[in-house]
Amino acid sequence: MxxxxxxxxxxxxxxxxxxxxxxxxxxxxxxxxxxxxxxxxxxxxxxxxxxxxxxxxxxxxxxxxxxxxxxxxxxxxxxxxxxxxxxxxxxxxxxxxxxxxxxxxxxxxxxxxxxxxxxxxxxxxxxxxxxxxxxxxxLEHTDAQALTQSTGLSPREREVLRCCLEGMSVTQIATKFSRNVNTISTQKQAAFRKLGIRTDNELFKIRHQLDKT
The missing domain is CATH 3.40.50.2300 (Response regulator)
Structure with a gap:
């Protein structure tokens, strides 16, 4: 199928x-x-x-x-x-x-x-x-929700990061939660600043560390 x-x-x-x-x-x-x-x-x-x-x-x-x-x-x-x-x-x-x-x-x-x-x-x-x-x-820490339990991140910032880790775009996340695209983008960038990263690739690289902070 x-x-x-x-x-x-x-x-x-x-x-x-x-x-x-x-x-x-x-x-x-x-x-x-x-x-x-x-x-x-x-x-x-x-x-x-x-x-x-x-x-x-x-x-x-x-x-x-x-x-x-x-x-x-x-x-x-x-x-x-x-x-x-x-x-x-x-x-x-x-x-x-x-x-x-x-x-x-x-x-x-x-x-x-x-x-x-x-x-x-x-x-x-x-x-x-x-x-x-x-x-x-x-591979030992692949649950996306657990990976975003980083100190300093708001619940909605964690939610946005979880969706990013699942491969969703900003537009798809906005549609999923019935929010404005600019709001999602702002939350994503705020989370990135708190984590000290700038790109999605950097997010994936540190994903196994997020549940340790």
């Missing part, structure tokens, strides 16, 4: 998968609700899903967790533009069995699907090496 809120991307993935004689797409959906409803009647060995869905949909981490609990026989493969060691580690910790960046060739996706079908985890070798060398300690 394929899940992506962008119709062009969704149809492109389905078309590419259909080229493989040994693979069959049993469903293609734009929302998590459609996917979960379909899984109630039609099992799927592999679920290929985007990490960041529509602004009113469930976030990627919670969906991965829900799939792991409700459909343990299905293996989740994430394909997303959010492709950093921190995001990949979060997804794997939540229960994903593989992760492919949307900047990678579609052949990587096909390889990943077959790897999961064999019961193995799939990561591109470079990503696997990056996680092993840069995120070993972070």
């Amino acid at each position: 394929v899940l992506d809120d962008h119709a062009v991307v969704r149809h492109g993935l389905v078309s590419r998968l259909a080229d493989e004689h040994d693979l069959a797409v049993v469903g293609s959906y734009a929302t998590s609700r459609e996917l979960l409803d379909a899984l109630g009647t039609q099992p799927a060995e592999i679920i290929l899903m985007d990490f960041s869905l529509g602004p009113t949909d469930i976030d990627g981490l919670n969906l991965i967790r829900a799939l792991k609990v409700r459909h343990p026989n299905s293996k989740t493969l994430v394909i997303s533009a959010h492709y950093s060691a921190a995001t990949v580690a979060l997804a794997l910790k939540a229960g994903a069995r593989g992760y492919v960046g949307k900047n990678q060739d579609l052949s990587e996706m096909i390889t990943a699907v077959r790897t999961l079908a064999k019961g193995r985890i799939h990561l591109h070798p470079e990503m696997a090496a990056e996680i092993a060398t840069r995120a070993e300690s972070a």
Whole structure:
């Protein structure tokens, strides 16, 4: 089954998968609700899903967790533009069995699907090496909410950082909480100042330290 809120991307993935004689797409959906409803009647060995869905949909981490609990026989493969060691580690910790960046060739996706079908985890070798060398300690502290319990941060600043760690943009966070984009941006920048950082990359690098301060 394929899940992506962008119709062009969704149809492109389905078309590419259909080229493989040994693979069959049993469903293609734009929302998590459609996917979960379909899984109630039609099992799927592999679920290929985007990490960041529509602004009113469930976030990627919670969906991965829900799939792991409700459909343990299905293996989740994430394909997303959010492709950093921190995001990949979060997804794997939540229960994903593989992760492919949307900047990678579609052949990587096909390889990943077959790897999961064999019961193995799939990561591109470079990503696997990056996680092993840069995120070993972070893998022990991958709950995004716990990571933002830093002294000096307000509850809303922690909330914004949690969403950032889950791969959401400022606009998506504003929509999720029905707040002004400028308000979210101000809260994010205020949190960054308190943490002594300036970019999202720096946030991901210190994420394993936030629950120690």
